[in-house]
Amino acid sequence: MSDTPAPLQAEDASPGNAKIVYILYLVGLIVGITSIVGVVMAYIYKGDAPAWLRDHYRWQIRTFWIGVLYTLIGMLTSMILVGYLVLLFVLIWYIVRCVKGLQALDKRQPLADSGSWLF
Template structure:
C-alpha cells in the first residue's frame, strides 16, 4: 500500500472518530472538545473532500456551543427546553450524515451552512 493511501485511510478514520466523539458528547459533553481540537489539527493536511468534514465539525462545535448556551439560559423560562431538544436532533443528524459521507469518501454538501 502506498503512503498516500495510508494517509487517506488514516484521515478518514480521524474524521469518523471525531463524529463519534461528537455523538458521545450528547452523553458526557467533554468529548466534543477533544473532537474539535482534533478537527483543527487534521484539517490543514486533509484532501479537499475531507476538509469539508473537518470544517463542518468545527462549525458544528461552535454553533452547537452558541445555541446550547442560549438554550440553557432560556431554559429558566422553559423556552430553552425545545431549543435544546432541537439542538440535539440537529447535532445527531449532522454527525450521522457526516459518517455516511465519509464512508462514501464524498465531501459534505453545504458544509458551511447552518442546516443539515
C-alpha cells in the same frame, strides 16, 4: 521497476480520524469532554487533509461551535420555558449533523453544504 510502494496521495487519505471525531461528538452527548477532544482533533488534522476530507473537518468544527451557541441560547431561554424546546432542537440537530457527516464520510464524499447552520 522498484518494489517500493508509491507514496500515499492526498486523495487516498484515510477518513479514520474524521470518523473518530464524529464518534467522539456522539459520545460527547453522554460524556461531555469527548466533544472538546473531537474539535481539537478536527483543528489538528484539517491542514493536512485532502479537499473532500477538509470539508468534513470544517463541518465538524462548525457543528461544535454552532452547537455551543445554540446550547447557550437554550440555557438562557430555559427560564421562560422555550429554552427546553431549543435544547431539544439542539440535541436532534447535533445527532443529525453527525449522522449525515458519517454517511458522506463512508462514501468518501464532501458534504453538500458544509457552511450550513442547519442540516
